[in-house]
Amino acid sequence: MKPNHYLLLLIILGLVIPGVSSISSEKMYATEPVAGAEKFTSLENTTTNKIMGIAAADCKKCHPSEVASWMKTVHFQSPDLRLYKFEGNTKKYANALGLTSADLLADSICADCHATKAIRDGKTKVISGISCESCHGASGGKEGWLNRHQSYHNSMPIPRAEETPEHRTARLNACDNAGMRRSSNLYDLSKSCFKCHLVGNEKLIAAGHKSASAFDFVSWTSGEMKHNFLVNKSKNADAPSLWMERTGGTAENRRRMKFVVGTLVQLETALRLRAKFTNPAVIPQLGGVTAAASGKLAQISAFAPAPEIQKVTTLMGPLLATLFIPQPNDNETYTKVADQIAEQAKLFAENHDGSKLAALDTMINQLPPHFSQQYKDKYLKN
């Protein structure tokens, strides 16, 4: 993006214009729903067209601190870094997949992970960096969660504290059914990270693109990506502030749950991708990632044995020797186990609250908050 593009984006986001209304802890009113949210209709088998994009969805109006924090992240910058400049590794990987410079900003596989795409004027194009909706789910459409998630009453604006328990339950269920991934949906939230942080395209990996990030759900959400401002917009809490308030959970318990669920989802996703791989030249990479996640889980199991984790380590046992070499029934074998791991991961997220997992703290304490090089260069240098 050229500098004038950047300024334009800031203006679109309203960041150079003094802020309008926002949420505060004492008064959380559901004010003025976002106009036109219902126009974003869903397509068969894709949610692309329900993505409103940060500007249209007006997330900033009510979530100014979250947006400001997001704009410092490499997620926000990724199209600038990898899609607008057709050079270096970008060019190398694109060429290997037969993609042109224009493709990268339209309907390319690259934009799936390095940006947010939406259908505008009948065309699929890049509308922003990796956005709120990339992780929290597409928000638009008639049944979309955008205008439902913040309304505490069906017809009048009332403060958060006055919402009835029945209304809250119905509202949160409606959001979940509309595909919103909230702080309470630990399994789904961590799954959204791995859909990008594990790479499932063999050609791309063969061209030299990384197959996996050295990803950990605890440390990678607690550095530059942390944006827990909901209850107090000037304090970035260690755990989602609304979730802590709603459940009485603590930041320690949250970290433990994230550690276990994140590792289970990492293993599940790696195995799913491994199932589809056939190129002997790239299989060892995914095999390695899968084996590492499995090893981490075995260690977790040693510190804090739980039936769900033990089931998974038992399932993985016989697979460890074959992960690195293609076998005739890989797809069937690994997909079946991945499905079973998903089941256990969801059960674990439901059955535990982290309070009995203190034995994991030694492992977790070795995971410092993660920041990208870009972030360190720009924001952490004195």
Ligand code: HEC
């Ligand atoms: C009109 C104001 C408004 C707009 C616009 C808005 N939000 Fe919210 N959002 C809220 C309020 C109020 C809450 C707190 C809801 C509650 O108390 O359960 C909230 C809560 C959330 C939560 C936490 C939910 C949970 O249960 O953990 C997420 C995530 C979120 N919003 C994302 C977004 C995103 C992404 C956008 C833009 C696509 C957006 N919001 C737009 C007002 C808004």
Ligand code: HEC
């Ligand atoms: C499945 C998601 C995914 C896809 C598809 C993908 N990338 Fe990436 N890419 C990533 C992630 C994640 C990183 C950062 C890895 C890290 O640092 O942990 C990355 C890093 C990069 C980098 C910087 C590191 C390097 O190797 O130089 C470049 C350049 C890049 N991608 C270009 C592309 C291009 C061009 C395409 C399409 C041809 C593409 N990517 C497709 C997820 C993806």
Ligand code: HEC
């Ligand atoms: C839509 C794809 C996508 C999703 C979803 C996604 N990421 Fe990323 N993330 C990327 C890409 C691509 C990069 C690399 C950006 C670049 O260098 O161009 C990245 C970079 C990062 C970095 C910086 C890494 C470094 O050292 O440079 C962190 C931290 C991170 N992501 C955390 C997360 C977490 C935590 C989640 C889930 C809650 C998540 N990401 C979800 C695509 C995604």
Ligand code: HEC
């Ligand atoms: C990389 C994925 C990712 C992106 C991008 C992202 N979020 Fe989140 N969001 C999360 C995760 C994960 C959590 C839970 C964090 C935790 O457990 O510490 C969260 C939590 C939240 C919460 C609850 C915080 C609280 O204090 O209760 C809100 C509100 C929210 N996000 C809004 C947004 C908005 C608005 C944007 C866009 C500006 C955004 N998020 C972008 C992954 C993401």
